[in-house]
Amino acid sequence: MRKVKIAASLLGLLLSGAAYGQQGRDIAAGQGIVPYRLEVTFSKTVHLIFPSAVKYVDLGSTDIIAGKSDGVENVVRVKAAVEGFSEETNFSVITSDGTFYSFIVVYADQPALLNINMDQWKAGEHPVAGGGGVQVAELGTEDPALVRKVMYTIYQRNRRDVKHIGSREFGMTALLRGIYVHRDLLFLHISLANASNVPFDVDFIRFRIVDKKVAKRTAQQETTIEPVRTYSALTRIEGQSSGRMVYAFGKITIPDDKFLEVEIYEKDGSRHQRFHIENADLVAARLIERLKK
Incomplete structure (x- = not known):
């Protein structure tokens, strides 16, 4: 009887060893996480x-x-x-x-x-x-290389898909040439032309959402938004010349009683430009197809 028990124990050990060996082979075969x-x-x-x-x-x-x-x-x-x-x-x-x-x-x-x-x-x-x-954190899941390619495509095509938004003062013309969308990113294509002989040095360009009917703005009535990417940022427009730039933003939607205000300030000057973008214009943004290499 004792020999039978010993034989059974040995058989159990052999079976356990076989099972352990099979587990090891399973891991080696890719069922485990190989470092x-x-x-x-x-x-x-x-x-x-x-x-x-x-x-x-x-x-x-x-x-x-x-x-x-x-x-x-x-x-x-x-x-x-x-x-x-x-x-x-x-x-x-x-x-x-x-x-x-x-x-x-x-x-x-x-x-x-x-x-x-x-x-x-x-x-x-x-x-x-x-x-x-x-x-990059501010781009969410978007590949920065793809975002740059989208902006490059907008810049190279140089279409004027928006024809009713801009400003023209003091010999300067600022135009919104197009509004485009790619997934969760919005792109604004802006041109700046100098018809005078005096160079225009760009101090800064500001984007903010403001109330339409409030003449005197306060901090509670406006929200500044920052672009997540800029392509061909302009710092100076020589006399009788022009330039273009493309800005990328996270998804923007605004209520009907507000608009997106774009301000272009001249450094050490007063030829500032300002124009407004309605929510209807933003939701009519065009898709970008066939990216340029």
């Missing part, structure tokens, strides 16, 4: 560009420093906190799309890569330097 192997050094920073915003970073030891890069949503910077550490360590990242990333980190005097596109690494491709779309 990426990353080289870091003390004197340089490695940047990881993720396909979506980073929500969580956890370090395995104090041998490394890792965290989100300032001002961007989907970039993590990593470097060695201790020069020449010998034991490998790890860190983990969770992104807003729910993806969990695990990294094994080793020290190298000269890391093979300093800028890594995680989209390529996830796809099994060799990660290359650069090439990833950095998600």
